[in-house]
Amino acid sequence: MKNWLWTSDFVVEHNVVTVKKTGHVIAINLELAHDIFTWFCFYVFAQGWRLQRRLTGHKRPTIAFFRTSRGHGT
Numbered sequence: 001m002k003n004w005l006w007t008s009d010f011v012v013e014h015n016v017v018t019v020k021k022t023g024h025v026i027a028i029n030l031e032l033a034h035d036i037f038t039w040f041c042f043y044v045f046a047q048g049w050r051l052q053r054r055l056t057g058h059k060r061p062t063i064a065f066f067r068t069s070r071g072h073g074t
Contacts, residue, residue, distance in 0.1 A: 012028075
């Protein structure tokens with residue numbers, strides 16, 4: 001029960017994170033920071049859109065494609 005915290009699955013040394021289980025090595029650099037920033041911007045946009053839909057009364061989630069009157073299932 002010593003390693004119950006998820007952070008024990010990683011080793012951090014010299015700006016490199018190593019995943020113990022797979023041996024995958026992740027360099028902590030500006031490219032990683034850019035990827036995290038890009039993902040975070042998308043996440044904030046998606047959650048904002050979700051919140052706006054919820055506040056305007058749309059209870060169900062919607063798919064990101066517009067339906068046409070001639071499409072299937074209409």
